[in-house]
Amino acid sequence: MLPAAFTAxxxxxxxxxxxxxxxxxxMAYAYDNSRKLGVPEAVAFPYTTExxxxxVAxxxxxxxxLTPRGRGTGTAGGSVPENGGLVLSLERMHRILAVDPAxxxxxxxxxxxxxxxxxxxRVHGFFWPPDPSSAAxxxxxxxxxxxxxxxxxxKYGVTRDHVLALTAVTGKGEIIHTGTYTTKGVVGYDLTRLIVGSEGTLAVITEAVLKLTPxxxxxxxxxxxxxDLTACARAITRIMAQPHVPSALEFLDAGALNLIRAHxxxxVPADTHAMLMIEVDGSASEIQTAQAAILAAxxxxxxxxxxxxxxxxxxxAARKALSPLLRDIAPKKINEDVAVPVSFLPEFLAGVVALAREHRxxxxxxxxxxxGNIHVNLLVNPDDEAELARAMTCLDRIxxxxxxxxxxxxxxxxVGREKRPYVGREIDPVTLGVMREVKRVFDPKGILNPGKIFPTEEDIAVTAGGKRHA
Known part of the structure; x- marks a missing residue:
């Protein structure tokens, strides 16, 4: 129960x-697209940074x-209020404050x-490169x-590459300003890139200066x-090894293609068992050259x-429809977005297929x-305990x-809450300790999105396994 003084x-x-x-x-703010549930005791809708x-104070x-929240489209449970408390919904802070084409x-x-x-x-001839399938x-x-x-x-990088500055509120209720209005700026630590990707565990972002691209x-x-899949994976490595970088390079396996054929x-031709959707952009002459190089690869x-x-x-349209279509053929999907170096994709994809076959x-x-960012989907019936157990063992091996x-x-x-138990496999204890110290500087009482990113002792014990690569 929330303290009466806090509610007042x-x-x-x-x-x-x-x-x-x-x-x-x-209840409407108790879940996100991970389908996990954590009911908050209150929801607040601020209008301003103040x-x-x-x-937060x-x-x-x-x-x-306090759990910050946007529209709840995340799949890792990052906006699920695992510890109850307050959901801070930022959906009503929806103003575009400035567009500066110059x-x-x-x-x-x-x-x-x-x-x-x-x-x-687009009105000014620009776009913002981050384009998740849930962009709308x-x-x-x-x-x-x-x-x-x-x-x-x-080709264009991730969100962190397209943010110049932030206004944010730390877990102590202090307003901070990070970054610069210029594309160059090296005064002080780069707190902007630290906060981006921190899943609301360090500070609540209230304003962002975005870098646009023509x-x-x-x-x-x-x-x-x-x-076959192996030939497709080989082609991916050849495409990425040549100098003409595609603006998008999407891979679909036989299961994904069957979903597309149905809808x-x-x-898609009937005998296609793996497919690449490749996009190139630039001037007309650049496109012709890039297409020729990719076709050769x-x-x-x-x-x-x-x-x-x-x-x-x-x-x-077909590619973006894939994730929703998966729920048509299985009541539950374990959806992971792992990434490996592109040169290892043939080995990785072959390994995933073998593991899925082994664990049925x-x-x-x-x-x-x-x-090298592949969405691995394990499709299971959550009411079948044996199948679910096999799927979790398969995921562990993946x-x-x-x-x-x-x-x-x-x-x-x-990471959210879904991958939290496995973080210790990728990040060594000393490095995790440094991250925890950074968290304490921003949020000394640990109120911001608790239960996210950092594995608990129980998590580490249950998923003890591989060590971080060199």
Missing amino acids: RLTRLLDRERFLTSAADC EVRAI ACHDHGVA NRIMVVEPGVLNQQVQDAA YCTVGGNLATCAAGPHAV LPEAVAGVTAHFR YPGL CADPELIQAQPVADTVSLW VANVNFGHAGN FELVIRLRGTLSGEHG
């Missing part, structure tokens, strides 16, 4: 419609857990949707919290169809066909192959494989 303090700060305490109202400061003073900058509040940023930037629904604040990416990260002159693509008849005895594509709209678990794989191949357990979804 927030009641004075916020009107009735912006401070909810009824169980029915709070209101955020006052709310109250939580600090009274020891109330300096290629946009200043936004955290509740602005990714798609709203794209629409506002996810907020910039959520993108910043998880350092989200998307298919175009292979829209390319033209966009085109290449599709490549292969008879988009005629889009796709050459393989197991290649069915590879051809240029002028219009990639329908292909992207349905498996669909697709993702951003240009970054994580071992990722670490052995010098990879990472999360490329873009974040």
Whole structure:
């Protein structure tokens, strides 16, 4: 139960419609796209940085857990209020504060949707490169919290690469300003890049200066169809080894292609068992050169066909529909977004298929192959305890494989609560200790998004295994 003095303090700060305490109202903020549940005792909706400061200060003073939240599209449970307390919903801080084309900058509040940023930037001939599949629904604040990416990260990088400065509130209720309004700036520590990706455990972001990128002159693509997975994986490594970097390089395995065939008849040949969707951008001459180089890199005895594509709209529609379609064939999916070095993709993909077969678990794989970032989906019936146990053992072995191949357990979804038990496999105890100390500086009472990122002693004991790669 929340302290009475805390409730009274927030009641004075916020009107009735912006401070909810009824169980029915709070339930809507108890879960995210991970489908996990943690019911808060209250929900607050600030309008300004000063209101955020006052709310965080109250939580600090009274020891109330605070979970920042955007639109709840995350899949790792990062916005689930595991410890109850207060959910700080930033959805009403949704103003675009400035668009500055001369300096290629946009200043936004955290509740602005990714798609709203794209629409506002496009008017001036720019775009913001982070483009997760949930762009129409996810907020910039959520993108910043998880350092989200998307298919175009292979050429343009992730969210952290496109943020110049932040205004944020620490766990002590203090407002800080990080970064610069310029693309160069080396005064002091780079707290901007530290906070981006910290999943709301260090500070609550209330304003962000985004770095915009000019829209390319033209966009085109290449599709490549292969008879088997191994040939497709080999082609990925050849494509990324040549000098013409694609703006997107998406991989789909046989399971993913079967889903697309069912919903988009005629889009994919029947004998295709692995496919690449490749996008290139730039000037017209650059596109022609890049397409030719990529087509040459796709050459393989197991290649069915590879051809240029002028219009990639329908292909992207099919690709973005994949995650929702997976729930049509299994009531539960264990969705992991691991990443390995591109040169290890053939070994990794073969290993995942072998492990899924060994543990008798349905498996669909697709993702951003240009970054080695593969969405591994294990499809299980949660009511079948034996199947669920096999799936968790399979997942454990997949994580071992990722670490052995010098990879990472999360490329873009974040750690949240879902990957927390496994963090100790990737990060050694000394380094984790340094991170915990950083957390204490920003948030000495541990009120900000507690239960996220850092493994507990129980987690470490249960998942004891591989060591971090050299």
